Amino acid sequence: MANYFNTLPLREQLAQLAQCEFMDAGEFTDGVDALKGKKLVIVGCGAQGLNQGLNLRDSGLDVSYTLRASAISERRQSFLNASENGFTVGTYEELIPTADVVLNLTPDKQHTAVVSAIMPLMKKDSTLAYSHGFNIVEEGMQVREDITVIMVAPKCPGSEVREEYKRGFGVPTLIAVHPENDPQGHGLAQAKAYAAGTGGHRAGVLKSSFIAEVKSDLMGEQTILCGMLQTGSILCFDKMIEKGIDAGYASKLIQYGWEVITEALKYGGVTNMLDRLSNPAKVKAFELSEELKVIMRPLYNKHQDDIIDGTFSRVMMEDWNNDDANLLKWRSETAETNFEKTPAGDVEISEQEFFDNGILMVAMVKAGVELAFETMTAAGIIEESAYYESLHETPLIANTIARKKLFEMNRTISDTAEYGCYLYNHACLPLLADFMKNIDTDVIGKGLGEQSNQVDNQTLIQINAALREHPVEKVGAKLRGYMSAMKKIV
């Protein structure tokens, strides 16, 4: 097998990267009908597997789980996830032959082995579904020609796929049909029904391609979504400790701060997030974010370049073949960081205080969202896709840090995302070393303590215009307009 993307002519690569059509709510009036009465068998019951299965069943679909024989015999967590939620669980031999749709929700590293094992058992004219395009695009998996291959990719950690559904909302979702495998022409109808079953249509669905999803998902997760929040947590915490801020306070400000400040982002974009600051703090946050964008832009370009040409995938797959040695080493190193080892203090921090004392965090989120959006769109990803992958998903990742710090984020996201997050963190920590030398508690930990809200009018006018004029704000206003069912979290 070879990297599918790299086998295509540039014309086709660009066309697939640009595949992105916002699907109006009217396209989902049939709901889950295309899958009603069909047997959906999910392989794997982890972050996506469990939460998607719960949503699909609540949406009236017939869902069961097939797990590795060892998972069942050893009653592993995946078996408990499925059985304790009342699902039928069986081996591949027992359930795959009965499946109309097989949802492959195992780790990307396992996809070639899993698909190779289940394909011979899949009945003629059935469907194979993915939630990430890595196996098809980066590995070039060849699927039997009678099998329809679709993708329904939530732009969100598995846990929040379920939480947003329970709130009556959903998460933005990319759907696609693999052009090499749509023999009966019903791939799109099935993908739409699957997306509706997860609740994705309530947040927004893009008709995308396996290529557009992979090349944007890898970029978002490695940079703004997980990498920036990991690096920002470590740098901001260590700076506060260096400057004598109480460790419990510092830990709480960061652990819960990302969620609070990015909730403003989710509702009103970067503009609303900065509008939550005083004028002097907004000017400071804007200046810091502009400085951060200059420093980090080469890193964001390198991540996108390595994703586009397959370098990232090759390097990660080398680690797969080395028993995940780097992934496991970097995971344990993360657990040893001061931030991870310091519990949040039993101290009251008001919602506004997270903004006032977290000016640097606001600047990092602004810089990361804008850089990721700008880099993705420069690489051919369409704005709507780049918005979901940079701005809208950041608060959903922040929700996981609020639960149990970087441990929970890295446990909930895919191993692929976790690996990319560590690559970014290893590069960004030294990259920001000089920048952090000039940082003090006025922007992280204590706030400006300004006596008045006065700033230069011209400066404020220019900053407000720059915030509102950024393309992520324009496409964001349109997409948030469709999210009438969005629910408050903080």
Ligand SMILES: NC(=O)C1=CN([C@@H]2O[C@H](COP(=O)(O)OP(=O)(O)OC[C@H]3O[C@@H](n4cnc5c(N)ncnc54)[C@H](OP(=O)(O)O)[C@@H]3O)[C@@H](O)[C@H]2O)C=CC1
């Ligand atoms: N995590 C996330 O938030 C997101 C993930 N995705 C995508 O969803 C897919 C699933 O990822 P995720 O939910 O994170 O995966 P998890 O690691 O959370 O769960 C993997 C599941 O697969 C099972 N599994 C592991 N290895 C094998 C194997 N060799 N054969 C069969 N089953 C196996 C595990 O059970 P056991 O080990 O007990 O057998 C577990 O139930 C991936 O393609 C990922 O890219 C997409 C969007 C977000």
Ligand SMILES: CC(=O)[C@](C)(O)C(=O)O
């Ligand atoms: C949660 C999500 O969308 C990620 C970051 O892409 C992943 O876990 O792979």
Ligand SMILES: [Mg+2]
């Ligand atoms: Mg993703």
Ligand SMILES: [Mg+2]
């Ligand atoms: Mg991902």
